[in-house]
Amino acid sequence: MRPLRKLWLSALALLLIASIALFMFKPAPEPIKVGVLHSLTGTMAESEKPLVDALQFAFEEINAKGGLLGRTVQPVVADCRSDAAVCAREAERLIADEHVSALFGCWTSTCRKAVKPVVERHKHLLFYSMQYEGMEFSPNIVYLGATPNQQIIPAVRWALDNLGKTFYLVGSDYVFPRTANLIIKDLIESQGGTILGERYLPLGGKEMASIIDDLLKVKPAVVLNTLNGESNWAFFSAFQRAGLSAQTMPVFSFSLAEAGLLAQSPEVAGHYAAWSYFQSLPGEDNQAFITAFRHRFGASRIVNYPMEFSYIAVHLWKQAVLEARSVNPDAVNHAVLRQSMRSPGGIVAIDATTRHAWKMMRIGRTRSDGLFDIVWESSRLIGPEPYPSYRTRENWERMLNTGVQP
């Protein structure tokens, strides 16, 4: 073969290889950024940190199975510092600067109400996993937490039937406890119960002396507790120090779950809480979930309702992204309304009309190990009624505006 021809042939082969390589090579796709809005410092940190872990766990689960639409999911965690204003600013930053595709977070209603205008302005999407007082609808929030008819109302009814007729209300001074107590008073008084007292502490407040004195004086059959964050620790220790116990005066808590009680001393056994998920639920799905979570975060880790619903939020978001074939918040927002899933605590389904979730409802009594025995369970999923249907929406709003200090 002549040298010139040899040269031509090798050039041709080289060209062929180069073009195949060019064809096969794809640049690594950019990760999907999602925003996590929780308090890592301040009074809410103790409650909210486990939620960040639950979210992290869900994202890792997705990435381990090859990500979403061929991209990995990358959470961007912002610290709300237990301050609603900070949280709103962080939300703005995550959306505008970090270009996240969805936001997961907020614990208190105050926080949610601060973030709401931000997500609405950007036509963005926030997944909110906490139980709350209802009476809200935003086209840009998916509310996974329980509404009053999914938690407070059946719980109060159960307490009336099973624990006694005299009540004492303790709560942190912000929207959720105020509104919840409004409904609670309504119910108790119309069903033959009596309210012996109603006290509020500033969020994070630890001054329990006067409340405990009052409790000792009026001796209610049940204490209904809507305290949030670290105030709970202070309350329960003061409660015990004063010689009060679950046998004589059970406390029914609406914002306190496994992780919260475990941080307390084990002697809190006998008190009650109402959630749609408890770590002690039977069933293979739940066992698998707890095992996997502990494998990742440590064998002694507790899983509770807010954590489970944070985890659920991510998976519902994932399903919606797959259905919409897009991470655009607007497209996902539309698709998420059609989602339902099999979760560790049973089926969870989004109600398209209210943007809230259908879920189970359970009442648990604390054991000495900090977990709960389930003493009551709804027979099927309960539908969300953010504006309880026995009054009109206008009626509720009027009541809120006149009955509660802002």
Next chain:
Amino acid sequence: MMRFGISTRLWLATALVAVLPLIVLQQALTAYVGKVMHESIVDHLKLIARSKMAQIEELIGVQQKNIQILAQMRGTRNALKEIDPLFRKGTNAPAYRLARQRYLDMIDNIGNFESVHDVFLIDTSGEVLLTHMEEHDLGASLFSGPLSNTPLSKVVHEALYTLGTSFSDYAWYAPSAAEAAFIATPVMEGSHLLGVLVVQISQRSVNKLTGDYSGLGETGEIVIVERAGDDTVVVAPLRNVQAKPLQMKFSRNIDVPMHLALDGETGVGIRTDYRGKEVLAAWSYLPRAGWGIVVKIDTDEVFKPVRRMQQWSVGVLIALLALTGAVALWLGRSIALPVNVLTRVSGEIAAGNLDKRISYAGNDELGDLAGSFNRMADSLEQTQNALLDERQHLEDTVQQRTIELESTNVHLLQEIADHKVAKAEVLLAQTVYQSMTQGVMVTDSKRNIISVNPAFIKITGFGSAEVIGRKPGFNRSGYHDAAFYSEMWQAISEDGHWEGEIWDRRKDGESFPQWLAISVVRDEQGAVLHYIGVFSDITEQKKSQEKIHYQANYDELTHLPNRRLFYDRMEQDIRKAHRDSTQIALLFIDLDNFKEINDTLGHEQGDQLLRETAQRLRACVRETDTVARLGGDEFTVILPDVQTSSEVEGVAQKIIQSLILPFTLGDNKGYVSASVGITIYPLDGDNYKTLLKNADQAMYEAKRLGKNRFSYFTSAMQQASQERMLLSNELRMAVQQGQFEMYFQPVHDFSTGEVVKAEALIRWRHPQRGLVGPATFITLAEEVGLIGEIGEFAFASSVQQLQAWMEKVPYPMTVAINLSPRQISGQANFEGWIDTMRATGMATDLVTLEITEGSLLEENLSVQRKLRRLREAGFKIAIDDFGTGYSSLSYLKKFDIDFLKIDQSFIRDLATDPNDRALVEAIIVMAHKLGIEVIAEGCETAAQHNVLVQAGCDFIQGYFYARPMPSQDFIRYLGMPRRDI
């Protein structure tokens, strides 16, 4: 060494270079197209599944809404309080009966309880105080005794516990002796619990959920399941298997999509269904009912197009490979063959065979060589042929001369014979004239009759004495006009002959048709000697012609036009539509199951069914439309001059509805349904053949989609039809979810410059399309009957806003709300509006209702009554778009109209078109004379504004001032300084 010929080498090379890339290309292409098709099929199923689920969701959602509204009504609270004590005295006591009836009447007046079997009022201790059906559950206790484990008991318990609306399983309910599901909601007064209101969803309406398989082909199925203990049970009837509801159970161990749905999962994929067949399924969970829903189609059916594409592409590949092989072979041969021929033929020519040639004539070097060879052989052969030709020519000439001589001889003999015959012919003519059956009339040159033959007398009844001397035409029938006769005579004088059908009268006065031939006899100079008319009576012939015509054009069984006449009509209609630029719809109707009727009940009953079908079809269309029977059970309908597709769909629906009704066939009842294919001229074809063929195809599509439906040929129209369905579903959703908003456009009082009014304009905030204007959805809302609810929203929301503005401005604001004609003629709750106004404490004259001119002209008495009622209640009435319809002044006076709104189309060219200007001035003057104030809408420029001001217009609205805006912007607008005019 092996020897490869030229052709073998070429063949091998070509095949190698072509075959490999072809196979690779085919594989890649098939894989890609297959993937794309697969995705689109999956998407399609998803879409259908979503719409089915929305339908099911709606059944429950509507009842949930109904019961919640009902529970909040004072009537329900009162009924519970009133009935409780009466109930204790016995449910047969008159007082109880009366209270019960009053409450049931109230329910009847409120809601749509179509799918409800029963309604219950239950007190807080679980005692059933009142039921609509009064089955033996009335008076029973739900928390103890036999009913304590029923779905009703559970749902009441849960409603009491959560104080929320609760839903039960679908389960056997003994008092109704049927399966039932319940929805319960608490009835409260403030926070005081009075009892529970329950509705029972009827078994019938649950069974109906799976009845509609449109879009799901032949094997599509909707499976609705719920959990009963550890089993999964089927709730609504299946398509592929006959089973009673809740009787079909499946263990959780079987891996079928229904379990996924019940686990709360949503998804789509290829799975094995309960029959063990592979299906494409979409599954989803419906939390309200606790149901899992699976929508699925056999993969055999749904992926048929993909398989067909793959087979086709393999076919093409094989064909291409064969072609490549053939080309390679041909190329090899085309070189090798001529060389062989050249060698062989040159050998033969050399041996003396001069007529041999090389047959190869290719345009290449080999061809040139062959050509030279041939030319050489030619010149040799030419010399030889020239000699042979010369001899042949000589022989030909001798033969021709002989033939010419013979022919002259024959001609002479013929002439001699002719002379003999002429004499005999005169005699013959006489005889023929007398004995022929045709009538003959001979006139002189002045057209006086001089002779008639016996047949004339026999046919006409006139004797020869009666007609001789008269002019022909004395017995005219009067059927033909003067022009006919003058044309006839003109033809005779020009051509010497006329022939045609003509009606004359017999002596007894009866008219009869005849076939008449008139000839002129002239002398040698060409002057007229005679006119001869020969005619035959064709009365009988005519009759049988008509019969033949009928038989040829009409179907004997149904008396409808047959295929032939159908083609005729179609052609006529197409010509007319082409001329007038209108559209024609062609409906191709085929009866489903007709064959079964024929087979089971006999042909006679089958014929009866066809006859009645023909009658029903005729009843479904206008007089001007054609209904034809093409044969068998195939019918067609031509609808000329159609304007909208909903018009066509209306007729198609009507036909489908009318044919689904039972047919009385002797002692039996026959049931058929119809599949209708629709084509539109000129969209789907410009001749009847194409239109018919396409309509036939569309009809098959309708059959394929599940029969008893119609389908368009054009996919765009089919899509538009489906789109309308989708949009109407979305609209229904929008109504449920309250996706509407009101925008307000300020109306300025020209004399003060203040904003004194606002026109309320509805907008739809569609989740994907964004803000949608009313033009897109109001007509549809009217068609699907949602206009009432949308109108209610518009009214309530506008009045609420008005109340808000009243607090902001020191003078009375008014709001104008548009009323659709359908809203007025429908069941609009105007009494409710009057109540609403009363409740707000605002005067009704702050609200103007804008109606169209058409509404005023409506002959319907109830419409007139409603308008009067609104008027009497104090609402102001404005006529919208004035000038575009047919208004009559008398109506304006009669209804005591307050405002006229001059239509935008007059305002647009106001500054430039003096005609429009004159018209607007005239309207204003006239209106003012009648005491009516005038509003101009669509004022955009200062020039228009000036003209309106000069013309004395009272109110002005338009972009010149402001666009429609949300209420909060409107409030801000009220506070802004006025624009300087």
